[in-house]
Amino acid sequence: MHSMNPSAGSTVALAAALRDHFANVVLPMWRGAGFNTALKLPYEAVSAENRQPLPAERYRAMACARQLFVFSQAGDAGHAQVLFDSLMHTFQDTRNGGWFYSVDAQGAPLDTTKDLYTHAFVVFACAEFGRRHGNPDALETVHRTSALIQSQFAADDDLFNAALSADFGRVTGTPVQNPLMHLTEAWLAAREATRDNAFDAALRRLAGAVARHFVHAPTGCIAELPIDAADNRLEPGHQFEWFWLVRQAGGLFDDSGLVESLQRAFAFARQLGVDETTGGVYASLDEAGQIKDATQRIWAQTEYLRALASHDDAAVRAALPRQITLFEQRFLRPAGWFECKTPAGDVARADMPSTTPYHLATAYDALPS
Template sequence: MKLINMEIPQTLHKRIESCADHVFQGLIPNWVNHGFTETGYSLESLTLDWQPNPVGRVRLLTQCRQLYSLSHATKLGVISGYDAQISKLFNAIIELYFVDDRWIFSRNDDMNILDTQSDAYALAFVMLSFSHYFMLTQDERALTFIERTDQFLDQKMRHPNGGFYEAFPLNEQTVRRQNPHMHLLEGFVAAFEATQAEKYAARIIEICSLAEKYFVDPKTYTLREFFNADLSLDAKTGHLVEPGHHFEWVWLLHQTYRITGRKQDLELAKQLWQVATKYGMSANGGIANSIDGNTFQVVDADKRIWPITEYLKACCVVKLDEQERCDRLEDALEFLLTYYFIDRGRWIEYLDANNQSKGFPLPGTTGYHIFLGLAEVLKWRDS
């Protein structure tokens, strides 16, 4: 954290405030005003003019990320006045997506059931959002669904080779990913914070151990994305590395350390940080979508917005000289303000390698990344 005697530069203060205003006075209010239906659920996507942008599906994932962001931001006190919307959204999630005693993946634009799979990635966000909803409201129904979701994962989706299947019904042929496990880790951290139940601490240790043993290549300290059933690297895609996920794990491993006290988590976080900052940062600013974990060469030089928000989170927790931390935060916030954030809380979802917009609409899932990135910077500033 910050050194007691160090003043945060005024330019950094201003950039923090500008970004916070963009998110808490622009992005969130506009999404609530334009992105929610009378029924209470969120649309999947909006145009850059805040108009509905039907894409053929409305996912459980999107609803949970919206519930998480509104609940956590309200609990932190950075937004207010959304209690009724939060309650309607929570109720809509249960009514629309909990079908036949399990969570379904999506409905279509007419809100008829589309995909009945129970997706591990989405279940992670049920755990995360319902935990934060409970911490805000003390609504005991959230605890019931957290418990039922955990039981479903434990009883129906455990993989014999470690970790969890991608989805239920189970498919043995599906390429396995680290990404759902990373978000399950995030969900279990939140569930532990909400309940203090030791079983969630055990789940946390289990997933951190998977990362150490399988997800992170021991020669290059790169976090790999795609695996075979036995968690050996997938032949076609096992070389791919996403620097944004490195930064996401860096932040998460600092959260798990507070719960488990496992020093190896901090050491792994340090290694992941060093690789991503050395090979994933673009010379003209921002963070590349993907690199080759064997050669460290850039594979996809385009730049989604979410990796730089994960970089902000990592910057706030990793052990750094405080001047370097301030410099990194200031540069990243300036890049957000210059290339990603546009007026009325809107953002550019996708830049090309030359920092030009690729013209994407606004996904309902991205606000989660932007909110938490800024929330962590505010937490660091105020600590």
């Protein structure tokens, strides 16, 4: 790809180049070599070398759901319908309700854990598919899965457990940040798709619970584990992601305190979690703001772009052209992308997972056009 200097074009032109790469390189990869036509599922990852799928050991419901979102958003109703049908036929637990975490290389249930992160992505993807392509089965799935989350995953004080046994009888993972963030994202999408104001009340309760249990008071950051947990960490990428979600919620979260805390979290993550020279966003910081994991994962870069684009301070938004340019030079390549890099710029993960196009799609959608 040609490298671009910020003065060479406006943010709009820079963003258009990212979208072109997505439409002409990324999407065809997942309609083509990255798609198992026998099982009608996306492979978990393709090789960066030859763009062929890596040998399949499993297929995750979450990965299928993310691809359903991506192709729904891209307007490819045909491929989205195939993915929706596969989600319904391959990953539904018809005996206990809900969704399996994964199936094996032959498509038989593998990990039957009931995983909140997975259930959130089913809601999110079906909301997008239902809204864009008018599919009533998808919207029914949004309501049914949301009701199941509220009844089966509920934990103390409006939180939700991260994981349960297959029959929902035993908690195997207590509340952590990441699934709660994706549940927030899913219910915001569900609210838009269904216009059902029951989602407003659910979102308000969830935002209040996150504020009470996860906001790190000194920085405003939303921590990965409940506050006071041992060896907690703050992920800059998640501060940027939450910043965006809270902006999407309009006035819905005003009483939670999240709006104010995430303004501080954005500034903290930007100051201490982004390499000034390369623009690379680090994986995690400790509670004092020291780098805990210096790996630069592509998803955190896309969340930074999205947060910059949605910031109400024009001086902050002015950093966007340079950041897009640094992102394009460091993380995209003519045949795809680099999933993870070290601070020095070496490739830390060589394959391209099927889950990443969702991060590219959501970021590019938020950039000016």
